[in-house]
Amino acid sequence: MKITGYRLINTTLDWGRPVGDVNGFITSGLTALPLVVVETDEGIEGIGCGMHDGIPQLFEAVEGEDPRATASLYDRMIARMFKNGHGGAVFGGIGALDSAFWDIKAKEAGQPLxxxxxxxxxxxxxxxxxxxxxxxxxxxxxxxxxxxxxxxxxxxxxxxxxxxxxxxxxxxxxxxxxxxxxxxxxxxxxxxxxxxxxxxxxxxxxxxxxxxxxxxxxxxxxxxxxxxxxxxxxxxxxxxxxxxxxxxxxxxxxxxxxxxxxxxxxxxxxxxxxxxxxxxxxxxxxxxxxxxxxxxxxxxxxxxxxxxxxxxxxxxxxxxxxxxxxxxxxxxxxxxxxxxxxxxxxxxxxDGSAPYVWGGESGPHVRDSRAGLELGVRLPPRGAGPE
The missing domain is CATH 3.20.20.120 (Enolase-like C-terminal domain)
Structure with missing residues (x-):
């Protein structure tokens, strides 16, 4: 079995409520879910969730390889992107492909993962x-x-x-x-x-x-x-x-x-x-x-x-x-x-792809300028500062 291609897809999750944390929240409750579908020459496809960052470059390390060699392919991807593959969003791209390979491996074996x-x-x-x-x-x-x-x-x-x-x-x-x-x-x-x-x-x-x-x-x-x-x-x-x-x-x-x-x-x-x-x-x-x-x-x-x-x-x-x-x-x-x-x-x-939806300036994951700079147990409202 060999890896022959991939497709990148976005879908969304409607949480039905605002979601977030101290670093901000998404009022609409609508968030993105990036997906990758890995194709093989035997027709078995693997689905991975994670991030899309770096996948075109990462794919160079795995194209033509057997997707069941999960540990070796993981290390090949890390090695291909060694300057930025150990951190940040590219690591999420590695995770998405890795999950797709495991999906293929379990499907080929006829077992739940x-x-x-x-x-x-x-x-x-x-x-x-x-x-x-x-x-x-x-x-x-x-x-x-x-x-x-x-x-x-x-x-x-x-x-x-x-x-x-x-x-x-x-x-x-x-x-x-x-x-x-x-x-x-x-x-x-x-x-x-x-x-x-x-x-x-x-x-x-x-x-x-x-x-x-x-x-x-x-x-x-x-x-x-x-x-x-x-x-x-x-x-x-x-x-x-x-x-x-x-x-x-x-x-x-x-x-x-x-x-x-x-x-x-x-x-x-x-x-x-x-x-x-x-x-x-x-x-x-x-x-x-x-x-x-x-x-x-x-x-x-x-x-x-x-x-x-x-x-x-x-x-x-x-x-x-x-x-x-x-x-x-x-x-x-x-x-x-x-x-x-x-x-x-x-x-x-x-057959299609939803637009990538995230939170914008209000968060989540937008660190407040006063985070870590207070001593009290009640912080100023988020974003508050001197006039």
Missing amino acids: WRLLGGRSRHVPGYASGLDIALDSDGLTEYYSEMSDRGFTAAKLKGGRDVSHDAERLALVRDLLGRATDEPLVMLDANESWNLPQAVRYIQRLQESVELAWIEEPLRRWDAQGLRRLRDSIAPAVATGENLTGLEQYRNLFDAQAVDIVQSSAVWGITHALRVAVAAHARDLPVSPIGMTSNPAVANAATALPNHLLTEVTSLRVPTGVRLDYEIADGGLVLGDEPGGGVSLDASVL
């Missing part, structure tokens, strides 16, 4: 995550009530600007989850918006009214020493890593003992998720994949990870023209039996 990877159970334990910073109390209640009805007993909220506001929201969600369990877990994601003294004060204040299971990305992703000092100062576990790309970027966190829960983003692909998990497992650390909406095939990898903790589950909706072979139930994902990675496309998507 989770089974091919060595998973024993089709169930992937998860936590609910609404990307919910723009939701009011009614919006939080609607989303987390439905997730609680589907068996979720853990949830992660976005926050980091106002400690009193965050405490109220966390307590609300904790009580909603408490309908199904005596020990609901709530987490807070600050999305790299604090400095160290501010993080300590903020978390200690929160802990006075609501217990956090973990605090996610409290400091910048590369601040290993700061994260280690924070670990020594607070009770909740420290989770980080979703924005780290090349495996070597985790090295400083591991060496500094700066992380309790190692995260990897689904957008970076299946091979990356597997390698990060092995590196964390060697240090007795659990892993928690995030962002299944951007690459749902990575949920298959979670079934085979000995140190898998929980996977982020964000939306009950699916992107336009996409069918996913799993159910959201029993507090996680229940994977199906179709051969491949569990992502298939309608003809309407294959």
Whole structure:
């Protein structure tokens, strides 16, 4: 079997609610999902989600190769783009192609990917995550009530600007989850918006009214020493890593003992998720994949990870023209039996391409100019500054 070509496609996901974090949100709730379809000489096509960046150049490293050689092709792509392939959006292009290769490999074997990877159970334990910073109390209640009805007993909220506001929201969600369990877990994601003294004060204040299971990305992703000092100062576990790309970027966190829960983003692909998990497992650390909406095939990898903790589950909706072979139930994902990675496309998507939709100046992922430059536990409104 040989790789012969590829097609780039965009579709969209309508979340039905505003989505985002402390760095901004998308009011419309409409976001892009880039897809790549890899073609082979035997007619088996693989579907990968991730990013389109760098794919024309990356394809030069894999054209004519056997797509089932997933580990070798991953390293060939890294080597072809060694100056920028270990970081940023090009790493997402590698992840998209890598996921497509795994899809082909599982389809050719006639197995669901989770089974091919060595998973024993089709169930992937998860936590609910609404990307919910723009939701009011009614919006939080609607989303987390439905997730609680589907068996979720853990949830992660976005926050980091106002400690009193965050405490109220966390307590609300904790009580909603408490309908199904005596020990609901709530987490807070600050999305790299604090400095160290501010993080300590903020978390200690929160802990006075609501217990956090973990605090996610409290400091910048590369601040290993700061994260280690924070670990020594607070009770909740420290989770980080979703924005780290090349495996070597985790090295400083591991060496500094700066992380309790190692995260990897689904957008970076299946091979990356597997390698990060092995590196964390060697240090007795659990892993928690995030962002299944951007690459749902990575949920298959979670079934085979000995140190898998929980996977982020964000939306009950699916992107336009996409069918996913799993159910959201029993507090996680229940994977199906179709051969491949569990992502298939309608003809309407294959025949055309939606425009690339993202958030613009209001975010998400637009860092505020005052982020990390405050000491208090209540920050100025986003974008506020001297007149």
